[in-house]
Amino acid sequence: MELAPTYVNIHTHRPAGRGIELRTVGIHPWDAGRIPVASLLPLDETAQAIGETGLDFARPVPKEVQYAAFRAQLELARQYGLPVVLHCVRAFDEVMRELKTRPPRAAIFHGFIGSPEQARQAIAAGHYLSFGERTFRSPKTVEAMRATPLSRLFFETDESETPIEKLYERASQLLDQQEELLIRGTLENYKKLFEPR
Numbered sequence: 001m002e003l004a005p006t007y008v009n010i011h012t013h014r015p016a017g018r019g020i021e022l023r024t025v026g027i028h029p030w031d032a033g034r035i036p037v038a039s040l041l042p043l044d045e046t047a048q049a050i051g052e053t054g055l056d057f058a059r060p061v062p063k064e065v066q067y068a069a070f071r072a073q074l075e076l077a078r079q080y081g082l083p084v085v086l087h088c089v090r091a092f093d094e095v096m097r098e099l100k101t102r103p104p105r106a107a108i109f110h111g112f113i114g115s116p117e118q119a120r121q122a123i124a125a126g127h128y129l130s131f132g133e134r135t136f137r138s139p140k141t142v143e144a145m146r147a148t149p150l151s152r153l154f155f156e157t158d159e160s161e162t163p164i165e166k167l168y169e170r171a172s173q174l175l176d177q178q179e180e181l182l183i184r185g186t187l188e189n190y191k192k193l194f195e196p197r
Contacts, residue, residue, distance in 0.1 A: 008186040009164040010130045010154035011052065011085055011110040018164055020190060024085050026051040032061050032069035040073075043080060048194050050077040051085025052110055055098075058089045067098075074102040083193050085110050092118050096125065106193050111158050112144060119144035123152050128189065130154035131171065133162050142174055150177075150185035 007019030015021050025047040027035050040050075053073040055066050077084045083106035088095045092114055099107055108128040112119065112135075119129055129148050132155065135141045145153075155167050172179035 005180070005183045006187055007164045007168060007183060008154060008190045009157055010108060010190070011156040011158055013159050014157060014161065016163070022048055022085070022194070024049045024051045026053045026073055026085070027069050028052055029054055029056040029066045029069065029087055030059055030061060033065035037069055037072040037076065040076065043076070047082065049083045049085050049108075050104075052087040053084060054087040055091035055095050056087060056089040057091045070098060071102065074098065074104055077104040078102060081105055083108060096121065099125070099127070108154060110156060113138060113141045114144055115140055116143045116147040119147045123148060128152050128154055130156045132156045132158045132167065133160040136170060136174070145171065146175060150181070151189065153182070154186055154189060
């Protein structure tokens with residue numbers, strides 16, 4: 001009997017119990033200054049990553065407040081040896097600088113909507129990119145997804161009600177890759193980052 005495929009959903013706000021859904025704790029940049037980073041402690045023992053954390057310069061939260069929360073969470077990730085799941089809006093260069101200054105064990109840009117050049121920069125620095133529903137609305141982001149090697153790729157539902165299986169199916173068509181290869185590749189990436197060594 002053939003086993004059902006194991007889909008990795010690296011970031012979701014609507015857990016559906018389909019495949020692997022990452023468990024994270026963090027202070028979103030929209031909440032920076034409103035929720036203290038210290039409130040994350042003691043860290044939930046089921047947490048697999050810190051996040052989503054990062055910078056969002058499209059929001060009216062003061063930049064210095066966002067920086068403080070982001071830096072504190074990067075330190076927390078380093079202290080616990082956890083990857084980070086990043087929220088990055090209109091702040092790509094700034095996020096990249098912070099990651100270089102305080103490198104976590106791994107970083108995943110969730111809901112990546114940047115350019116192919118930004119994708120290449122993030123990948124060259126050793127980071128991972130995750131793509132979701134919004135990817136398919138932007139030719140620029142589809143190109144960024146195409147520029148991302150399977151060894152650095154994840155998919156996510158985020159806030160969307162679209163099932164994770166549907167996102168893999170659509171990505172498979174756009175990337176002209178067998179869906180099974182995407183499933184296997186993202187599962188390998190997950191194991192590399194989140195399963196005990």
